Amino acid sequence: MTSLPEDPQAPIGEDDRGAAVERLQQAYAEGHISHEEMDGGLHQVLTAGTRGALVSALASLPAQNAGTTSTIAVAAGRIQRRGVWRVPRFLKVESAFGRVHLDLSRAVIEHPVIDIELQLGTGRAVITVPRDAIVDVEELSTGWKDSRYKPRRRSRPSGPTIRISGTMGFGRLKIRHARR
Structure with a gap:
């Protein structure tokens, strides 16, 4: 859904x-x-x-391929997903040089927990999560700059949990909640 x-x-x-x-x-x-x-x-x-x-x-439909991992990889350039797109249960994003922008605000999220593994060299990453999402960045290791994320003050735990892990070299991760 x-x-x-x-x-x-x-x-x-x-x-x-x-x-x-x-x-x-x-x-x-x-x-x-x-x-x-x-x-x-x-x-x-x-x-x-x-x-x-x-x-x-x-409601009566079975879960979709809950165990598969999808990988988006690019050596140099831009990785961008926005609008209506299906988010897999496990998503791996690899980029040596470039920018990453994942917008989950209108995405089809069918799993209560989404694991996103980032393997980034340089460049910046922006992840926009649904307004009611819970974000966990405890397993993310940054080499140069810390990630920028402020949890929502009045967040209700009704949305999906987005767990972000992996490593970032020289770059910054910014996580923001959608406004609507």
Whole structure:
């Protein structure tokens, strides 16, 4: 499910609806649900107007490939993920020289815990997390500059936990919460 506002009565956008349709189709293609279950789920998703209705339409689906690790690597250049994209349970980001920008604020986050391993040489990294996310940077080792992260004061523990680990050489990591 995408990282939407905490309120179950919050309206949903077309990007969220499209991600939910894709998730149902994938579950059907993998044989996890029957044709009738997919039809019923599609009807629920296409008529849903709130986050709560969308969550309920996807509640019975099995978890997706919870054990796989995805790697994004570049020697020099930019790594950027933003908008609606599916965040894997384990994400490894490798960059020798360059900038990294991961925006999870509108991403499809289907796991309660996301592990992001950073292996960065030089350059700067910015990670934007959902407004209600809990961030853990205890396992991140920095060589030159400390990471910049201020936990939200009034954060409710209702969102995903984002654990960031790995090593950073000469660069800085900035973590910020989305505004909405």
